Amino acid sequence: MASAARPIRNYLPGLLVLAGGLYTVYYYYMYWLRVYGALCIPGYGDPIKVEVTRGIWIRLDAILFPTVFGVILTLLGVMLIWKKKFGVAVVALVLSATVINWPAFILIASGALLGLLFWRKTLLPVIDLPDTTMEWLNEETGAPVRKSFRRLPAERPVYSFRNGDGVNFAVKESSSAQAAERELKALTAAADREIPAPVVKAIDGRFLLMSQLDGFPFLQPLDFEAWIDEIAGILSNTHSARIPEIPACRRVAEPVIPGWAFDRANWEQAARIFREEAADATSVFIHGDFEPANVLFRDGRVTGVTGWTQAGSGPAQLDVGRMRVALELIHGGNVADRFLGTYKKLSKNRGFEYSRYWDLLAVYGWLEQDPGDIASHWRRFGITTLSEDEVMRRLERFVKSMTDKE
Known part of the structure; x- marks a missing residue:
């Protein structure tokens, strides 16, 4: 019926x-x-x-x-x-x-x-949250305004909303209760170190209730120099904070030759370089998934950083490399190189060293996703010219630039 x-x-x-x-x-x-x-x-x-x-x-x-x-x-x-x-x-x-x-x-x-x-x-937004979670939000925030719910562009379901008093919140669904508990520890560590990250208000299983940061991801700046300065500055401040007790969750990637590779010899040479030039680095407080979509801006200034699921102690080069590959894919090598140079200038760690090993490690980390998934990830933030084929072409070009340095 x-x-x-x-x-x-x-x-x-x-x-x-x-x-x-x-x-x-x-x-x-x-x-x-x-x-x-x-x-x-x-x-x-x-x-x-x-x-x-x-x-x-x-x-x-x-x-x-x-x-x-x-x-x-x-x-x-x-x-x-x-x-x-x-x-x-x-x-x-x-x-x-x-x-x-x-x-x-x-x-x-x-x-x-x-x-x-x-x-x-249809006057009310579609909210894909369990009824028990909505009841929990009602108790914790004091009657959230249903019309204010807005789905944010993110891998996991994240909603921004406000309560009857006009206070803004965000609720995030983690992959599991364990992942939510881990992110709670990472965000607590960030808050203790006065890093502009969401403040956790409450946790219920795999759901985190947080303060909503001002700003939004900004991936198409007019002034690249100022944009890069802001990104490198917030990363340098994060890395100079006190090291937390929890280790970073990002798994160390292994060399791979993607099935779509056009020049397999180039990828094989990159794998050899990666194994021969493996480098160690001192641990700092790292974000673990530092890329442009996780950096929020307002009026050209960084207002906060989101996506702390994999944060903890680890080499600063992991964050730098992940951002460099992202910038290479979105805006090209000049922007990626400027980011590295600006970070080195702003870093309080005068012993910071960076080699192509870290770039290759970051490439292998991004290859844990399909090129199509990488392209669609940034498409939600306005990057519509980056197709699946273009991701493959730019990754291979970047790896080629690493192997040509010999």
Whole structure:
């Protein structure tokens, strides 16, 4: 029964509005033909005034108005069939009064009212959270405003919202309760070190309730120098903070030759270099997934860093390399090289050394994802020119630049 009712809810409002619009066009078209046929069109080109019924006269050019709106309502009917929109149903209801004939008015008004009834819930965002989690949020925040929920672009479900007092929050669903507990420790360590990261308010299984940071990911700057300075600066500050007791969670990647590789000899040479030039580094407080989508900006300045799932103690070069490969893919080698140079200049660790080993390690880390997934990840942030083929081409070009240094 429910499956049979759903198509009715989906299509009946649009079909009624469409029928009303088509009837309006047909009604006035036939009316026009009847009157002009009776008059044989005397005085062609002049406004014609005819008696519709005893004592009631009408100018024929006046019926153009409801005819045009009949066409508009026909298009709105098609739109309602294609896209079930509450707002379009409101427009159709308002315009139903313009058709000036009862059958069409009844059809259009009925369809629009049914649309308002069936789709009233579309005024609220779709929130893909369990009812128990919503009850927990209600207890912790004091009645969250459902209309304020907004899904943020992230790998895992993350929603921003505000409560009745206007305080902004974010709720994140981790992959597991253990992952949520680990991120809680990382965020607590960041907060203790005054790093601009979300502050955890409460935890419930795999769900984290956090303060919402101001700003948004900004991947297409006009001033690359200022943008890079901000990114390198926040990373340098993170690395200079006190080292936490938890180790970074990022798994050390191994050399791989991707199945899509065009120049396998180049990748084989890179694997050899990677094994021969393996380097050690001192541990600092690292982010673990430092890439442009996790850095928030407001008015050209960094306001915070998100995505601390893999944070902990580890080599600073892991963060630098991951950002360098990301910048290489998104904006090219000049931007990636500038980031490395700026970080070295700002780093408080004067013993910091960086070699191509770390670049290759970062490449192998990114290759844990398919090129298509990498491209779609940044597409959510406005990078629409980076296709799957382009990711493969740029990764291979970057690896080639490493092997050509011999």
